[in-house]
Amino acid sequence: MNLLDKFHNWRRKTRWNKQYRKGRWDNLRNPIEAERYTTIINFIKNHGKSQPSILDLGAGEGVLNEYIDSEIFSHFLGMDFSEVSIEKAKAKNFPKAEFVTADIHTYIPNQKFDVIIFNEAFYYVHESEKQQVLDRMLAHLTxxxxxxxxxxxxxxxxxxxxxxxxxxxxxxxxxxQEKTYWKIGVYKC
Incomplete structure (x- = not known):
């Protein structure tokens, strides 16, 4: 990213933190989101190995953890751009889960994972960085x-x-709701 892109990235981070502080993303707990989270969980169960390690990119406040039974996975790492959202997730003390604040553009996981989820996060990756971010995450997939x-x-x-x-x-x-829908895919290398 060039200097201008880095500045816009910093502005987005500031805006995300402000939005999480004010509760702007509380709507992720609305019942309308439940089927999206259930679909992600079913993809893990149906296509992943038993007791997988999971990396959730775009974890926010850990809403996926509110839906997923901790008996399903061995370890869960949630990563998000907003330190405010990550502090809220950490405060919930989810079992077998930890959370880190990082920028997806530069984040390098410290281990390989059985499941990596781009949870409403990939479209926020700067266009010039999308392939590099994807390749980096795929390199950390078991x-x-x-x-x-x-x-x-x-x-x-x-x-x-x-x-x-x-x-x-x-x-x-x-x-x-006519314009509210999600596309969800599950892939292997």
Whole structure:
């Protein structure tokens, strides 16, 4: 990223922290989101190994942890850009889970994971960095690990990055609100 892009990235981080402080993202707990989280969990159960280690990119306040039974996984690492959201997630003391604040553009996991989830995060990656971020995360996926991608609505400029991977499953989670839906796919290298 050039200097201007870095400045815009800093501004986004400031805005995200402010939004999490004010409760702007509390809507992620609305019942309308439940099927999206359930789909992610079902993809883990149906396509992942038993007791996987999970990396949740875009973990926010740990909402996925509110849905997933800790007996399903061996270890859970949630990462988000907003330190405010991560502090809120840490305060919930989820079992077998830890949370870190990091910028997805530069984040390097300290281990390999059986499941990596781009949880409403990939479309926030700067266009010039998308392939590098994807390649870095795939390098931290275990053999036979799975990648789950959840994108709100169309995700223009995102899905083509996953075309080279083997698609195991894909669905559109629709709601009764016309323009509220998610596309969710699960992939292997």
């Amino acid at each position: 053999d036979n690990g799975i990648l789950i991608v959840s994108i709100y609505r169309e995700g223009i400029g995102c899905w083509e990055y996953f075309d080279k991977l083997k698609k195991l499953d894909f669905t559109i989670v629709k709601t009764d």
